[in-house]
Amino acid sequence: MNQHFPATAKIPVGTPERPEDVVRLTGLKRRFGATPALDGVSLAVQKGEILGIIGRSGAGKSTLIRCLNGLERPDSGQVFIEGREISRLGERELQPLRRRIGMIFQHFNLLSAKTVEDNVALPLKIEGHPRAERLARAAELLELVGLSEKAKAYPASLSGGQKQRVGIARALAARPALLLSDEATSALDPETTRSILALLKDINRQLGLTILLVTHEMEVIRSIADRVAVIDAGRIVEEGPVWSVFADPKSAITQSLLGGIRPQLPAEIARRLTQGAGTEAILKIDVAGEAARGPLLSDLAAAVPGSFRLVHGGIDYVQRQPVGTLFLAVPAADAIHLEQVIAFLRAREARVEVLGHVASFA
Protein backbone atom coordinates (compact mmCIF):
# COMPACT_ATOMS: atom_id res chain seq x y z
CA MET A 1 0.00 0.00 0.00
CA ASN A 2 1.63 3.18 -1.09
CA GLN A 3 -1.21 5.55 -1.63
CA HIS A 4 -0.77 9.25 -1.23
CA PHE A 5 -3.72 11.24 -0.10
CA PRO A 6 -3.46 14.99 -0.06
CA ALA A 7 -2.84 16.29 3.43
CA THR A 8 -6.04 18.26 3.33
CA ALA A 9 -8.23 15.24 2.66
CA LYS A 10 -9.40 14.81 6.25
CA ILE A 11 -9.86 18.45 7.02
CA PRO A 12 -13.47 19.64 7.05
CA VAL A 13 -14.47 22.52 4.85
CA GLY A 14 -14.15 25.88 6.56
CA THR A 15 -10.63 25.48 7.92
CA PRO A 16 -8.33 25.61 4.93
CA GLU A 17 -4.79 24.66 5.78
CA ARG A 18 -2.36 27.53 5.78
CA PRO A 19 1.27 27.04 6.60
CA GLU A 20 1.29 30.18 8.75
CA ASP A 21 -1.31 28.76 11.16
CA VAL A 22 0.18 28.31 14.60
CA VAL A 23 -2.93 26.53 15.82
CA ARG A 24 -5.51 24.63 13.87
CA LEU A 25 -8.43 22.80 15.43
CA THR A 26 -10.75 20.52 13.51
CA GLY A 27 -14.01 19.11 14.82
CA LEU A 28 -12.96 19.20 18.46
CA LYS A 29 -15.37 17.44 20.81
CA ARG A 30 -15.23 16.90 24.53
CA ARG A 31 -17.94 15.88 26.96
CA PHE A 32 -18.06 15.89 30.72
CA GLY A 33 -20.64 13.30 31.63
CA ALA A 34 -23.74 14.05 29.61
CA THR A 35 -22.93 17.70 28.86
CA PRO A 36 -20.79 18.52 25.85
CA ALA A 37 -18.17 21.15 26.73
CA LEU A 38 -16.95 21.24 23.13
CA ASP A 39 -19.30 20.21 20.37
CA GLY A 40 -17.31 20.28 17.14
CA VAL A 41 -14.98 23.27 17.27
CA SER A 42 -12.89 24.13 14.21
CA LEU A 43 -10.63 27.13 14.39
CA ALA A 44 -7.31 28.44 13.15
CA VAL A 45 -4.92 30.96 14.65
CA GLN A 46 -2.47 32.64 12.30
CA LYS A 47 1.07 33.49 13.18
CA GLY A 48 1.32 36.89 14.86
CA GLU A 49 -2.37 37.51 15.39
CA ILE A 50 -4.37 37.93 18.56
CA LEU A 51 -7.44 35.73 18.48
CA GLY A 52 -10.01 36.31 21.18
CA ILE A 53 -12.50 33.64 22.12
CA ILE A 54 -15.47 34.99 23.99
CA GLY A 55 -18.35 33.23 25.65
CA ARG A 56 -20.34 33.09 28.84
CA SER A 57 -19.13 30.95 31.73
CA GLY A 58 -19.70 27.32 30.93
CA ALA A 59 -19.60 27.92 27.18
CA GLY A 60 -16.53 25.70 26.84
CA LYS A 61 -13.78 28.30 26.49
CA SER A 62 -11.58 26.98 29.29
CA THR A 63 -11.85 23.43 27.98
CA LEU A 64 -10.96 24.72 24.53
CA ILE A 65 -7.83 26.59 25.60
CA ARG A 66 -6.69 23.61 27.71
CA CYS A 67 -6.91 21.34 24.67
CA LEU A 68 -4.21 23.45 22.99
CA ASN A 69 -1.47 22.45 25.42
CA GLY A 70 -2.80 19.04 26.28
CA LEU A 71 -3.98 19.89 29.79
CA GLU A 72 -7.31 18.65 28.50
CA ARG A 73 -7.75 15.85 25.98
CA PRO A 74 -10.50 16.02 23.35
CA ASP A 75 -12.76 12.99 22.87
CA SER A 76 -12.48 13.45 19.12
CA GLY A 77 -11.14 15.94 16.62
CA GLN A 78 -7.62 17.17 16.03
CA VAL A 79 -5.35 19.81 17.50
CA PHE A 80 -2.47 20.96 15.31
CA ILE A 81 0.22 23.09 16.91
CA GLU A 82 2.70 24.41 14.35
CA GLY A 83 1.44 21.71 11.99
CA ARG A 84 1.82 18.82 14.43
CA GLU A 85 -1.18 16.86 15.69
CA ILE A 86 -0.98 16.73 19.48
CA SER A 87 -4.31 15.49 20.76
CA ARG A 88 -3.17 11.85 20.96
CA LEU A 89 0.28 12.49 22.39
CA GLY A 90 1.20 11.08 25.79
CA GLU A 91 2.17 13.23 28.76
CA ARG A 92 5.87 12.69 28.12
CA GLU A 93 5.65 13.80 24.49
CA LEU A 94 3.52 16.79 25.43
CA GLN A 95 6.13 18.16 27.84
CA PRO A 96 8.61 19.53 25.25
CA LEU A 97 5.68 20.85 23.22
CA ARG A 98 4.24 22.74 26.20
CA ARG A 99 7.54 24.61 26.47
CA ARG A 100 6.66 26.14 23.09
CA ILE A 101 3.39 27.44 24.56
CA GLY A 102 3.23 30.00 27.34
CA MET A 103 0.11 30.28 29.48
CA ILE A 104 -1.27 32.92 31.82
CA PHE A 105 -4.11 32.37 34.24
CA GLN A 106 -6.97 34.24 35.89
CA HIS A 107 -5.54 33.65 39.36
CA PHE A 108 -1.91 34.09 38.21
CA ASN A 109 -0.78 30.75 39.70
CA LEU A 110 2.56 32.07 40.94
CA LEU A 111 4.52 29.93 43.35
CA SER A 112 4.37 31.56 46.77
CA ALA A 113 7.58 29.90 47.97
CA LYS A 114 9.70 31.34 45.13
CA THR A 115 10.84 34.88 44.56
CA VAL A 116 9.58 36.78 41.54
CA GLU A 117 12.76 36.07 39.56
CA ASP A 118 12.68 32.38 40.43
CA ASN A 119 9.05 32.22 39.32
CA VAL A 120 9.94 33.81 36.00
CA ALA A 121 12.95 31.52 35.59
CA LEU A 122 11.07 28.31 36.37
CA PRO A 123 10.24 27.35 32.77
CA LEU A 124 13.98 27.62 32.01
CA LYS A 125 14.82 25.47 35.03
CA ILE A 126 12.40 22.88 33.67
CA GLU A 127 14.22 23.08 30.33
CA GLY A 128 17.51 22.52 32.15
CA HIS A 129 19.29 25.85 31.65
CA PRO A 130 22.06 26.81 34.11
CA ARG A 131 21.11 29.18 36.92
CA ALA A 132 23.11 32.19 35.70
CA GLU A 133 21.45 32.03 32.30
CA ARG A 134 18.01 31.64 33.89
CA LEU A 135 18.45 34.68 36.08
CA ALA A 136 19.78 36.78 33.20
CA ARG A 137 16.72 35.93 31.14
CA ALA A 138 14.42 36.57 34.13
CA ALA A 139 15.98 40.02 34.59
CA GLU A 140 15.45 40.77 30.89
CA LEU A 141 11.77 39.77 31.11
CA LEU A 142 11.13 41.64 34.34
CA GLU A 143 12.53 44.69 32.59
CA LEU A 144 10.08 44.09 29.73
CA VAL A 145 7.08 43.94 32.08
CA GLY A 146 8.36 46.85 34.18
CA LEU A 147 9.01 44.98 37.43
CA SER A 148 12.81 44.90 37.67
CA GLU A 149 12.83 46.25 41.21
CA LYS A 150 10.63 43.37 42.42
CA ALA A 151 12.99 40.56 41.34
CA LYS A 152 13.79 39.49 44.90
CA ALA A 153 10.28 40.02 46.29
CA TYR A 154 7.81 37.22 46.97
CA PRO A 155 4.52 37.18 45.03
CA ALA A 156 2.44 37.74 48.19
CA SER A 157 3.80 41.30 48.41
CA LEU A 158 2.62 42.21 44.89
CA SER A 159 -0.66 43.71 43.70
CA GLY A 160 -2.92 41.79 41.32
CA GLY A 161 -1.65 43.65 38.28
CA GLN A 162 1.98 43.09 39.28
CA LYS A 163 1.29 39.39 39.81
CA GLN A 164 -0.13 39.12 36.31
CA ARG A 165 2.94 40.92 34.92
CA VAL A 166 5.09 38.29 36.59
CA GLY A 167 2.79 35.65 35.10
CA ILE A 168 3.33 37.15 31.66
CA ALA A 169 7.10 37.32 32.14
CA ARG A 170 7.10 33.69 33.24
CA ALA A 171 5.00 32.65 30.24
CA LEU A 172 7.50 34.32 27.90
CA ALA A 173 10.63 32.92 29.57
CA ALA A 174 11.08 29.94 27.27
CA ARG A 175 10.47 32.06 24.14
CA PRO A 176 7.16 30.41 23.22
CA ALA A 177 5.59 30.41 19.76
CA LEU A 178 2.14 30.87 21.26
CA LEU A 179 0.73 32.54 24.34
CA LEU A 180 -2.50 31.26 25.86
CA SER A 181 -4.40 33.61 28.12
CA ASP A 182 -7.17 32.11 30.24
CA GLU A 183 -9.28 34.99 31.58
CA ALA A 184 -6.03 36.75 32.48
CA THR A 185 -7.70 40.05 33.37
CA SER A 186 -10.91 38.76 34.92
CA ALA A 187 -9.64 39.12 38.49
CA LEU A 188 -8.30 42.64 37.92
CA ASP A 189 -9.88 46.07 38.25
CA PRO A 190 -10.64 48.03 35.03
CA GLU A 191 -7.54 50.23 35.18
CA THR A 192 -5.17 47.33 35.81
CA THR A 193 -6.97 45.38 33.10
CA ARG A 194 -6.17 48.15 30.63
CA SER A 195 -2.49 48.18 31.53
CA ILE A 196 -2.20 44.38 31.28
CA LEU A 197 -3.97 44.40 27.91
CA ALA A 198 -1.66 47.16 26.69
CA LEU A 199 1.32 45.05 27.77
CA LEU A 200 -0.02 42.02 25.90
CA LYS A 201 -0.56 44.12 22.79
CA ASP A 202 3.00 45.49 23.06
CA ILE A 203 4.41 42.00 23.36
CA ASN A 204 2.36 40.90 20.39
CA ARG A 205 3.80 43.75 18.31
CA GLN A 206 7.38 43.71 19.57
CA LEU A 207 7.93 39.97 19.57
CA GLY A 208 5.39 39.06 16.88
CA LEU A 209 3.98 36.60 19.39
CA THR A 210 0.76 34.80 18.51
CA ILE A 211 -1.80 35.14 21.30
CA LEU A 212 -4.97 33.18 21.89
CA LEU A 213 -7.07 34.51 24.71
CA VAL A 214 -10.36 33.47 26.20
CA THR A 215 -12.53 35.90 28.09
CA HIS A 216 -16.11 36.70 28.95
CA GLU A 217 -15.50 40.44 28.61
CA MET A 218 -16.15 42.06 25.24
CA GLU A 219 -14.01 44.98 26.37
CA VAL A 220 -10.94 42.72 26.32
CA ILE A 221 -11.72 41.62 22.76
CA ARG A 222 -12.32 45.23 21.73
CA SER A 223 -9.02 46.47 23.12
CA ILE A 224 -6.57 43.94 21.77
CA ALA A 225 -7.97 41.16 19.59
CA ASP A 226 -7.56 41.13 15.81
CA ARG A 227 -10.11 38.42 15.33
CA VAL A 228 -12.87 37.12 17.55
CA ALA A 229 -14.64 33.79 17.80
CA VAL A 230 -17.83 33.59 19.82
CA ILE A 231 -18.41 30.27 21.56
CA ASP A 232 -21.72 29.12 22.94
CA ALA A 233 -22.67 25.67 24.24
CA GLY A 234 -19.42 24.24 22.87
CA ARG A 235 -19.80 25.61 19.35
CA ILE A 236 -18.27 28.55 17.53
CA VAL A 237 -21.36 30.56 16.58
CA GLU A 238 -19.61 33.51 14.98
CA GLU A 239 -16.12 34.36 13.87
CA GLY A 240 -14.42 37.23 12.08
CA PRO A 241 -12.35 40.41 12.36
CA VAL A 242 -13.34 42.18 15.57
CA TRP A 243 -14.62 45.35 13.89
CA SER A 244 -16.89 43.45 11.52
CA VAL A 245 -18.37 41.27 14.26
CA PHE A 246 -18.91 44.43 16.31
CA ALA A 247 -20.52 46.20 13.38
CA ASP A 248 -22.78 43.35 12.42
CA PRO A 249 -23.26 40.76 15.16
CA LYS A 250 -25.18 37.86 13.67
CA SER A 251 -26.02 35.68 16.66
CA ALA A 252 -28.14 36.55 19.67
CA ILE A 253 -25.32 35.55 21.99
CA THR A 254 -22.90 37.97 20.32
CA GLN A 255 -25.45 40.76 20.51
CA SER A 256 -26.00 40.04 24.17
CA LEU A 257 -22.25 39.94 24.90
CA LEU A 258 -21.86 43.22 23.03
CA GLY A 259 -24.68 44.72 25.08
CA GLY A 260 -22.34 45.80 27.83
CA ILE A 261 -20.20 48.02 25.63
CA ARG A 262 -22.65 49.18 22.95
CA PRO A 263 -25.16 52.02 23.44
CA GLN A 264 -28.43 50.64 24.78
CA LEU A 265 -31.88 52.15 24.55
CA PRO A 266 -32.23 54.20 27.74
CA ALA A 267 -34.32 52.35 30.32
CA GLU A 268 -36.79 55.23 30.59
CA ILE A 269 -37.69 54.90 26.90
CA ALA A 270 -37.54 51.10 26.91
CA ARG A 271 -40.08 51.11 29.73
CA ARG A 272 -42.58 53.14 27.74
CA LEU A 273 -42.01 51.25 24.49
CA THR A 274 -45.09 49.50 23.07
CA GLN A 275 -45.65 47.43 19.94
CA GLY A 276 -49.01 49.21 19.52
CA ALA A 277 -49.65 52.72 18.34
CA GLY A 278 -47.71 55.74 19.60
CA THR A 279 -46.75 59.20 18.49
CA GLU A 280 -43.10 58.35 17.83
CA ALA A 281 -41.36 55.33 16.34
CA ILE A 282 -38.08 54.36 17.97
CA LEU A 283 -35.42 53.27 15.48
CA LYS A 284 -32.21 51.44 16.33
CA ILE A 285 -29.55 52.20 13.73
CA ASP A 286 -26.30 50.25 13.59
CA VAL A 287 -23.65 51.96 11.53
CA ALA A 288 -20.14 51.02 10.47
CA GLY A 289 -17.60 52.03 7.86
CA GLU A 290 -18.67 54.85 5.52
CA ALA A 291 -22.07 55.33 7.15
CA ALA A 292 -20.37 56.00 10.47
CA ARG A 293 -17.62 58.14 9.02
CA GLY A 294 -19.85 60.57 7.05
CA PRO A 295 -22.29 63.23 8.23
CA LEU A 296 -25.15 60.73 8.32
CA LEU A 297 -27.67 62.68 10.38
CA SER A 298 -27.24 66.03 8.67
CA ASP A 299 -27.53 64.27 5.28
CA LEU A 300 -30.71 62.65 6.54
CA ALA A 301 -32.11 65.98 7.65
CA ALA A 302 -31.25 67.53 4.27
CA ALA A 303 -32.67 64.67 2.22
CA VAL A 304 -35.86 63.89 4.09
CA PRO A 305 -38.20 66.70 5.05
CA GLY A 306 -39.73 66.40 8.50
CA SER A 307 -38.28 66.09 11.97
CA PHE A 308 -36.61 63.37 13.99
CA ARG A 309 -34.76 63.45 17.27
CA LEU A 310 -31.66 61.68 18.53
CA VAL A 311 -32.51 59.78 21.70
CA HIS A 312 -29.23 58.08 22.48
CA GLY A 313 -26.18 56.71 20.72
CA GLY A 314 -22.50 56.85 20.02
CA ILE A 315 -19.77 55.86 17.62
CA ASP A 316 -16.74 53.98 18.83
CA TYR A 317 -13.55 52.94 17.07
CA VAL A 318 -12.73 49.26 16.88
CA GLN A 319 -9.50 48.36 15.12
CA ARG A 320 -9.57 51.95 13.78
CA GLN A 321 -12.96 51.30 12.19
CA PRO A 322 -15.91 53.41 13.30
CA VAL A 323 -18.72 51.25 14.66
CA GLY A 324 -21.76 52.64 16.39
CA THR A 325 -25.40 52.53 17.31
CA LEU A 326 -27.88 55.43 17.23
CA PHE A 327 -31.40 55.58 18.55
CA LEU A 328 -33.78 57.98 16.74
CA ALA A 329 -37.33 58.92 17.57
CA VAL A 330 -39.31 59.72 14.40
CA PRO A 331 -42.87 61.07 14.42
CA ALA A 332 -45.10 58.13 13.53
CA ALA A 333 -48.21 60.04 12.45
CA ASP A 334 -46.85 60.41 8.92
CA ALA A 335 -46.13 56.83 7.73
CA ILE A 336 -44.52 58.04 4.51
CA HIS A 337 -42.03 60.19 6.40
CA LEU A 338 -41.01 57.21 8.56
CA GLU A 339 -40.52 55.02 5.50
CA GLN A 340 -38.41 57.68 3.82
CA VAL A 341 -36.16 57.92 6.85
CA ILE A 342 -35.69 54.15 6.95
CA ALA A 343 -35.11 53.94 3.20
CA PHE A 344 -32.51 56.74 3.33
CA LEU A 345 -30.59 55.09 6.16
CA ARG A 346 -30.68 51.65 4.52
CA ALA A 347 -29.37 53.20 1.32
CA ARG A 348 -26.37 54.34 3.38
CA GLU A 349 -25.83 50.75 4.49
CA ALA A 350 -26.99 51.28 8.03
CA ARG A 351 -28.96 48.50 9.69
CA VAL A 352 -32.30 49.85 10.83
CA GLU A 353 -34.72 48.20 13.20
CA VAL A 354 -38.03 49.63 14.41
CA LEU A 355 -38.10 48.78 18.10
CA GLY A 356 -41.64 50.02 18.73
CA HIS A 357 -43.55 53.18 19.50
CA VAL A 358 -43.79 55.57 22.39
CA ALA A 359 -46.29 58.22 23.29
CA SER A 360 -44.36 61.51 23.15
CA PHE A 361 -43.98 63.72 26.19
CA ALA A 362 -46.27 66.39 24.80
Add this chain to the structure above:
Amino acid sequence: MSPVLLELLLRSIWETILMTAASGFISLLFGLPLGLALVATDRGGIAESLWVNRVLGAVINGFRSVPFIILLVALIPVTRLIVGTSIGTWAAIVPLSIAATPYYARIAEVSLREVDHGLIEAARAMGGNRWTIIREVLVPEALPGIVAGFTVTLVTLIGASAMAGAIGAGGLGDLAIRYGYQRFETSVMVAVVIVLIILVCGIQWAGDRLVARLDHRA
Protein backbone atom coordinates in the same frame (compact mmCIF):
# COMPACT_ATOMS: atom_id res chain seq x y z
CA MET B 1 19.09 15.28 94.22
CA SER B 2 22.06 12.97 94.64
CA PRO B 3 24.85 12.92 92.04
CA VAL B 4 23.78 9.39 91.09
CA LEU B 5 20.23 10.52 90.37
CA LEU B 6 21.54 13.54 88.47
CA GLU B 7 23.64 11.30 86.28
CA LEU B 8 20.60 9.07 85.73
CA LEU B 9 18.58 12.13 84.76
CA LEU B 10 21.19 13.29 82.26
CA ARG B 11 21.41 9.83 80.73
CA SER B 12 17.61 9.66 80.48
CA ILE B 13 17.49 13.04 78.74
CA TRP B 14 20.03 11.82 76.23
CA GLU B 15 18.05 8.59 75.66
CA THR B 16 14.82 10.51 75.12
CA ILE B 17 16.48 12.92 72.70
CA LEU B 18 18.11 10.03 70.84
CA MET B 19 14.83 8.10 70.52
CA THR B 20 12.87 11.18 69.45
CA ALA B 21 15.47 12.44 66.99
CA ALA B 22 16.17 9.05 65.39
CA SER B 23 12.54 8.00 65.04
CA GLY B 24 11.58 11.55 63.99
CA PHE B 25 14.21 11.48 61.25
CA ILE B 26 13.04 8.07 60.04
CA SER B 27 9.37 9.09 60.07
CA LEU B 28 10.25 12.17 58.00
CA LEU B 29 12.28 10.07 55.60
CA PHE B 30 9.45 7.61 54.96
CA GLY B 31 6.37 9.61 55.99
CA LEU B 32 6.87 12.49 53.54
CA PRO B 33 7.15 10.22 50.46
CA LEU B 34 4.15 8.27 51.78
CA GLY B 35 2.18 11.49 52.15
CA LEU B 36 3.22 12.47 48.61
CA ALA B 37 2.16 9.05 47.36
CA LEU B 38 -1.25 9.44 49.04
CA VAL B 39 -1.84 12.80 47.36
CA ALA B 40 -0.38 11.80 43.99
CA THR B 41 -2.37 8.57 43.63
CA ASP B 42 -5.67 10.06 44.75
CA ARG B 43 -8.42 11.05 42.30
CA GLY B 44 -7.17 13.92 40.14
CA GLY B 45 -3.62 13.50 41.48
CA ILE B 46 -0.48 13.65 39.37
CA ALA B 47 -0.17 9.84 39.34
CA GLU B 48 -3.77 8.82 39.84
CA SER B 49 -4.10 5.19 40.82
CA LEU B 50 -7.06 4.59 43.05
CA TRP B 51 -6.30 1.03 44.08
CA VAL B 52 -2.75 1.99 45.14
CA ASN B 53 -4.29 4.88 47.06
CA ARG B 54 -6.75 2.61 48.84
CA VAL B 55 -4.16 -0.03 49.74
CA LEU B 56 -1.78 2.64 51.07
CA GLY B 57 -4.57 4.30 53.03
CA ALA B 58 -5.69 0.99 54.55
CA VAL B 59 -2.15 0.03 55.64
CA ILE B 60 -1.60 3.45 57.19
CA ASN B 61 -4.94 3.35 58.99
CA GLY B 62 -4.14 -0.16 60.22
CA PHE B 63 -0.89 0.93 61.87
CA ARG B 64 -2.47 4.08 63.23
CA SER B 65 -5.32 2.23 64.90
CA VAL B 66 -3.04 -0.02 67.01
CA PRO B 67 -2.30 1.57 70.42
CA PHE B 68 1.42 2.28 70.71
CA ILE B 69 1.96 0.16 73.82
CA ILE B 70 0.62 -2.88 71.89
CA LEU B 71 2.66 -2.03 68.79
CA LEU B 72 5.72 -1.84 71.02
CA VAL B 73 5.27 -5.47 72.08
CA ALA B 74 3.83 -6.81 68.83
CA LEU B 75 6.81 -5.53 66.84
CA ILE B 76 9.40 -7.27 69.02
CA PRO B 77 10.22 -9.91 66.34
CA VAL B 78 10.65 -7.16 63.72
CA THR B 79 12.83 -5.17 66.09
CA ARG B 80 15.00 -8.20 66.79
CA LEU B 81 15.38 -8.72 63.05
CA ILE B 82 16.48 -5.12 62.43
CA VAL B 83 18.48 -4.18 65.52
CA GLY B 84 19.47 -7.65 66.71
CA THR B 85 17.93 -7.17 70.14
CA SER B 86 14.47 -6.31 71.43
CA ILE B 87 15.67 -4.44 74.49
CA GLY B 88 17.18 -0.97 74.90
CA THR B 89 17.09 2.50 73.40
CA TRP B 90 17.94 1.47 69.83
CA ALA B 91 15.36 -1.31 70.00
CA ALA B 92 12.69 1.26 70.91
CA ILE B 93 13.49 3.35 67.84
CA VAL B 94 12.01 0.66 65.58
CA PRO B 95 8.44 0.66 66.97
CA LEU B 96 8.59 4.44 67.51
CA SER B 97 9.49 4.97 63.85
CA ILE B 98 6.89 2.52 62.64
CA ALA B 99 4.22 4.27 64.68
CA ALA B 100 5.31 7.79 63.75
CA THR B 101 5.72 7.22 60.00
CA PRO B 102 2.02 6.69 59.16
CA TYR B 103 1.12 9.45 61.62
CA TYR B 104 3.44 11.88 59.89
CA ALA B 105 2.36 10.65 56.44
CA ARG B 106 -1.20 11.75 57.23
CA ILE B 107 -0.05 15.15 58.50
CA ALA B 108 2.12 15.69 55.40
CA GLU B 109 -0.77 14.54 53.23
CA VAL B 110 -3.02 17.27 54.61
CA SER B 111 -0.44 20.00 53.87
CA LEU B 112 0.28 18.67 50.38
CA ARG B 113 -3.40 18.40 49.56
CA GLU B 114 -3.85 22.09 50.35
CA VAL B 115 -1.51 23.17 47.55
CA ASP B 116 -3.64 25.06 45.01
CA HIS B 117 -4.39 22.87 42.00
CA GLY B 118 -3.81 25.88 39.74
CA LEU B 119 -0.11 25.82 40.66
CA ILE B 120 0.18 22.20 39.59
CA GLU B 121 -1.57 23.06 36.35
CA ALA B 122 0.81 25.98 35.79
CA ALA B 123 3.80 23.67 36.21
CA ARG B 124 2.27 21.19 33.76
CA ALA B 125 1.60 24.00 31.31
CA MET B 126 5.31 24.91 31.50
CA GLY B 127 6.20 21.40 30.43
CA GLY B 128 7.09 20.10 33.86
CA ASN B 129 6.94 16.38 34.61
CA ARG B 130 5.80 14.74 37.86
CA TRP B 131 9.18 15.08 39.45
CA THR B 132 9.22 18.82 38.62
CA ILE B 133 5.78 19.20 40.15
CA ILE B 134 6.88 17.44 43.35
CA ARG B 135 10.20 19.29 43.63
CA GLU B 136 9.18 22.77 42.47
CA VAL B 137 5.53 22.96 43.47
CA LEU B 138 4.13 20.43 45.93
CA VAL B 139 6.97 20.24 48.47
CA PRO B 140 8.06 23.93 48.48
CA GLU B 141 4.47 25.20 48.59
CA ALA B 142 3.52 22.78 51.37
CA LEU B 143 6.80 23.24 53.26
CA PRO B 144 5.44 25.45 56.08
CA GLY B 145 2.79 22.79 56.81
CA ILE B 146 5.30 19.98 56.40
CA VAL B 147 7.60 21.59 58.98
CA ALA B 148 4.76 22.46 61.36
CA GLY B 149 3.51 18.87 61.10
CA PHE B 150 7.00 17.57 61.81
CA THR B 151 7.09 19.68 64.97
CA VAL B 152 3.83 18.08 66.11
CA THR B 153 5.23 14.63 65.31
CA LEU B 154 8.38 15.26 67.37
CA VAL B 155 6.33 16.37 70.37
CA THR B 156 4.12 13.29 70.03
CA LEU B 157 7.25 11.14 69.83
CA ILE B 158 8.55 12.55 73.12
CA GLY B 159 5.29 11.39 74.72
CA ALA B 160 5.39 7.99 73.02
CA SER B 161 9.02 7.42 74.00
CA ALA B 162 7.93 7.46 77.66
CA MET B 163 6.21 4.12 77.04
CA ALA B 164 9.36 2.64 75.55
CA GLY B 165 10.54 2.06 79.10
CA ALA B 166 8.35 -1.05 78.93
CA ILE B 167 11.00 -2.70 76.74
CA GLY B 168 13.90 -1.33 78.73
CA ALA B 169 14.65 1.58 76.46
CA GLY B 170 15.26 4.02 79.28
CA GLY B 171 14.42 7.66 78.73
CA LEU B 172 12.68 10.25 80.84
CA GLY B 173 9.35 8.44 81.07
CA ASP B 174 11.01 5.30 82.35
CA LEU B 175 12.98 7.33 84.91
CA ALA B 176 9.86 9.07 86.14
CA ILE B 177 8.01 5.77 86.64
CA ARG B 178 10.80 3.77 88.24
CA TYR B 179 12.26 6.47 90.49
CA GLY B 180 9.67 9.20 90.75
CA TYR B 181 6.63 6.96 91.14
CA GLN B 182 7.72 3.56 92.39
CA ARG B 183 10.46 4.87 94.75
CA PHE B 184 8.67 8.05 95.81
CA GLU B 185 11.52 10.31 94.65
CA THR B 186 9.38 13.39 94.14
CA SER B 187 12.38 15.49 93.17
CA VAL B 188 13.04 13.13 90.23
CA MET B 189 9.42 13.36 89.12
CA VAL B 190 9.51 17.15 89.28
CA ALA B 191 12.84 17.32 87.43
CA VAL B 192 11.57 15.00 84.66
CA VAL B 193 8.41 17.04 84.19
CA ILE B 194 10.40 20.29 84.00
CA VAL B 195 12.85 18.81 81.47
CA LEU B 196 9.95 17.51 79.36
CA ILE B 197 8.27 20.92 79.39
CA ILE B 198 11.52 22.56 78.32
CA LEU B 199 12.06 19.99 75.56
CA VAL B 200 8.52 20.33 74.18
CA CYS B 201 8.59 24.13 74.34
CA GLY B 202 12.01 24.21 72.70
CA ILE B 203 10.94 22.00 69.81
CA GLN B 204 7.70 23.93 69.33
CA TRP B 205 9.52 27.28 69.43
CA ALA B 206 12.16 26.18 66.93
CA GLY B 207 9.48 24.69 64.67
CA ASP B 208 7.34 27.85 64.77
CA ARG B 209 10.34 30.04 63.97
CA LEU B 210 11.31 27.87 61.03
CA VAL B 211 7.74 27.91 59.70
CA ALA B 212 7.62 31.71 59.96
CA ARG B 213 10.84 31.95 57.95
CA LEU B 214 9.61 29.53 55.27
CA ASP B 215 6.11 30.88 54.88
CA HIS B 216 5.83 33.52 52.14
CA ARG B 217 2.14 33.04 51.49
CA ALA B 218 0.93 36.26 53.07
